[in-house]
Amino acid sequence: MSDPILEARDVHFGYRHAAPVLAGVSFAVRPGRSMALVGESGAGKTTLLRLLLGLARPGSGAILFDGRELDLRDRARRLEFRRGVQTVFQDPYSSLDPRQRVSRIVAEPLRSLGLGSAVADRDTSRSSGLGSAIVGPDVSRTDRQAEIRRRVTAALDSVGLPADAADRYPHEFSGGQRQRIAIARAIVCEPRVLLADEPVSALDVTTRVRIVDLLAELTRERGLTVVMVSHDLGVVATLCEDIAVLERGRIVERGAIDTVLGSPSHPYTRRLIASAPRLPSGRS
Numbered sequence: 001m002s003d004p005i006l007e008a009r010d011v012h013f014g015y016r017h018a019a020p021v022l023a024g025v026s027f028a029v030r031p032g033r034s035m036a037l038v039g040e041s042g043a044g045k046t047t048l049l050r051l052l053l054g055l056a057r058p059g060s061g062a063i064l065f066d067g068r069e070l071d072l073r074d075r076a077r078r079l080e081f082r083r084g085v086q087t088v089f090q091d092p093y094s095s096l097d098p099r100q101r102v103s104r105i106v107a108e109p110l111r112s113l114g115l116g117s118a119v120a121d122r123d124t125s126r127s128s129g130l131g132s133a134i135v136g137p138d139v140s141r142t143d144r145q146a147e148i149r150r151r152v153t154a155a156l157d158s159v160g161l162p163a164d165a166a167d168r169y170p171h172e173f174s175g176g177q178r179q180r181i182a183i184a185r186a187i188v189c190e191p192r193v194l195l196a197d198e199p200v201s202a203l204d205v206t207t208r209v210r211i212v213d214l215l216a217e218l219t220r221e222r223g224l225t226v227v228m229v230s231h232d233l234g235v236v237a238t239l240c241e242d243i244a245v246l247e248r249g250r251i252v253e254r255g256a257i258d259t260v261l262g263s264p265s266h267p268y269t270r271r272l273i274a275s276a277p278r279l280p281s282g283r284s
C-alpha cells in the first residue's frame with residue numbers, strides 16, 4: 001500500500017480561551033483515495049481542514065504531508081505544499097475577488113508559486129491535460145505570460161468553461177459557474193490533493209449534481225486525492241472512497257464509505273444517516 005500523502009497523528013486543538021475542539025484525531029489519506037470528513041455542525045470539521053492546510057497548528061500531535069511534519073515557516077516546504085495541496089471553499093460568491101478578471105483569479109496559484117521554477121520542472125515528469133512546456137528561469141516575461149494564459153485556458157476547459165470566460169469578471173457568472181472558476185484555480189497548478197470545504201452546499205440541487213460530477217471526473221482523470229468536508233452524505237458517497245465521522249472533536253468511526261454508510265457501527269453515525277435528507281444510493 002502506498003504511503004499516506006496527508007496524515008493526522010493524535011491531533012489535539014483548541015481555540016484560545018475556549019474548550020478543546022479536536023481531541024486525539026488520527027487518520028491517513030493515501031494518494032488517489034479520497035476521504036470525507038462528516039459530522040454535525042460544530043463537530044470540528046472546518047477546524048481540522050484548517051490544520052490540514054497549515055492555517056493553524058495542532059496544540060499537540062502532528063499533521064504530516066508526504067510523511068514529513070507540516071512546517072510552512074520554511075519557504076521551500078511551503079511552496080512544495082502549496083503546489084501539492086489546493087482548496088475549494090463553500091461559497092463561490094465570496095471566494096473570488098470581484099475586482100479581478102477570471103484569467104487573473106485562475107492564474108493566481110501559478111503566480112504565487114512562481115511559474116517557471118516550481119511548476120515547470122514538475123511538468124517534465126508528468127503528462128497531463130495542462131501540457132508540458134518547460135519554462136525555465138531565463139524565459140522571457142512574454143513567454144511566461146503566454147504560458148500562464150495557456151494553462152489558464154486549459155484549466156477553464158477542464159471545468160467546462162469557454163476560453164473567453166478568462167476576460168470576464170465573477171459577477172457575470174452563475175453560482176455553479178463561479179464554483180467551476182474556483183475549481184479551475186485549484187487545479188491550474190496540477191495539485192495532488194484538493195481540500196474542499198462544503199464545495200457544493202451553496203448551490204441549488206441541479207447545479208450541485210453537475211459540480212459533483214465534475215469533481216468526480218477530475219479526480220478520476222487526474223488521480224487527485226480529495227479530502228472533503230460535507231454535510232451531504234449523498235455527495236460524499238459519490239465522490240469519496242473513505243469516510244471519517246467526527247463527533248465533538250473525536251473520530252468515532254472511519255473506514256471504507258460503503259461499509260460505514262452501509263452498516264454503521266457507531267450510534268452517532270447511525271443518527272447522521274437517519275437525519276440525512278435521503279440515504280445515499282451508493283457510488284455512481
Ligand SMILES: Nc1ncnc2c1ncn2[C@@H]1O[C@H](COP(=O)(O)OP(=O)(O)OP(=O)(O)O)[C@@H](O)[C@H]1O
Nearest residue numbers: 015016018021039040041042043044045046047048
Ligand atoms: N475562530 C474560532 N474561535 C473560537 N472558536 C471557534 C472558532 N472557529 C470555530 N470555533 C468553534 O470550534 C468548534 C468547531 O467548529 P468548526 O467550524 O470546526 O465545526 P464544523 O464541524 O466545521 O461546523 P459546521 O459544519 O457548522 O461548519 C465550534 O464549537 C466552534 O464554535
